[in-house]
Amino acid sequence: MEKVLTIKDLNKNYGKIHAVKNLNLEIDKGCVFGILGPNGSGKTTTLGIILSVINAKSGSFSWFEEPNSKENRKRIGAILEQPIFYPYLSAVKNLKIVANIKEVSDSDIERVLKIVELYDRRDSKFKTYSYGMKQRLAIASALLGNPEVLIFDEPTNGLDPKGIAEIRELIIKIAKEGITIILASHLLDEVQKTCTHVAVLKSGEKLFSGKVSDVLNVSDSLEIASNNLELLSLALNEYKNVLDLKKEHNQLIIKLKEGTSAFNVNSYLVGKGIVVTHLAEKKKSLENQFLELLKERDD
Ligand SMILES: Nc1ncnc2c1ncn2[C@@H]1O[C@H](COP(=O)(O)OP(=O)(O)OP(=O)(O)O)[C@@H](O)[C@H]1O
Ligand SMILES: [Mg+2]
Structure with a gap:
């Protein structure tokens, strides 16, 4: 080049x-x-x-x-x-x-x-x-x-x-x-x-x-909830495209492999007979990423 x-x-x-x-x-x-x-x-x-x-x-x-x-x-x-x-x-x-x-x-x-x-x-x-x-x-x-x-x-x-x-x-x-x-x-x-x-x-x-x-495009996460969080959590733990899963209040926050969308996750859950009550993409605000990135070097 x-x-x-x-x-x-x-x-x-x-x-x-x-x-x-x-x-x-x-x-x-x-x-x-x-x-x-x-x-x-x-x-x-x-x-x-x-x-x-x-x-x-x-x-x-x-x-x-x-x-x-x-x-x-x-x-x-x-x-x-x-x-x-x-x-x-x-x-x-x-x-x-x-x-x-x-x-x-x-x-x-x-x-x-x-x-x-x-x-x-x-x-x-x-x-x-x-x-x-x-x-x-x-x-x-x-x-x-x-x-x-x-x-x-x-x-x-x-x-x-x-x-x-x-x-x-x-x-x-x-x-x-x-x-x-x-x-x-x-x-x-x-x-x-x-x-x-x-x-x-x-x-x-x-x-x-x-x-x-x-x-700048650090991986995004999904917020997801259903009437039975235990069941949801079990199902998601088995889903190979989930990299990370944690419980936060009455919902789960999951990190996905690149290329996996909310649609993919939902389809998988439907296949398992699980109905979600909430599903939202949680994009890290770029501003936050920038601030984090500048902070890293202060530590
Ligand atoms: N002529 C000058 N005399 C003394 N200090 C200067 C001079 N020009 C720049 N500085 C200092 O050098 C540093 C870098 O300044 P510079 O203008 O290159 O930053 P910048 O990234 O362009 O900032 P901004 O986003 O405010 O435009 C600053 O601490 C500034 O105070
Ligand atoms: Mg300048």
Whole structure:
């Protein structure tokens, strides 16, 4: 797999604050990579370093498995903070200025405005845009020149639920076009909804990284009850797809083998002549998983 970014033993201090600690990371081409961590965990600092805006104390990083250069920097687009555009100029005029700075042809403007769905509003002044539209224009601006990688820092900060959904959909759409995405966020559900891979940071340290589906989707359990818990418990103990069973109040909590559904359990019980009075999937809230995961390292 082609590596878009490799980070090796990266460190950054601000006086006594060790903002990034021995960070190692590999990001494959085509993935949507989330850097997830609470406030102050070193996400923005890390992005600043890989964009050569902040100097690391030690360690190294390399884009596209090549030595760092101005040329490969052009293959990377970034949306870092509240975008700065001229309020009295239209989207098109603002993008013309950016295209000029980036030395990209004006003809790319139409393409990027269509991707972010601002083409119909292309002649409106920037100051008349909603927050969500401003954010989309920033994405359009970063897309000028057709970068292979797009970097986002907290892309949905300050947006309402509709704006948040639009930006997340847009990120997924851009990723589908083959652009690798690197996204920093303190929101677990943002990473869960948009990213394929994740690295979890805490106090500048990487707790772990991996596929979102492996890391964040810890096995779920089922709540189940019937008029005769003893009988139910016996039957479930015999069911090979039950990994764990415990009694809680007037119900049983069971953990199932991957791929076993509530439907499977119910069918099995019906086959045994047992009627359930309650059956509910108990999904561990992602927020809880995230908190647990951060807590583990405190112990
Ligand atoms: N310019 C700076 N001077 C001093 N300390 C800094 C500076 N920038 C960041 N820090 C410190 O470095 C640590 C990491 O900050 P950073 O902004 O990278 O975290 P973050 O994960 O992006 O947080 P947030 O979710 O709040 O954006 C924090 O303790 C922060 O206070
Ligand atoms: Mg930050």
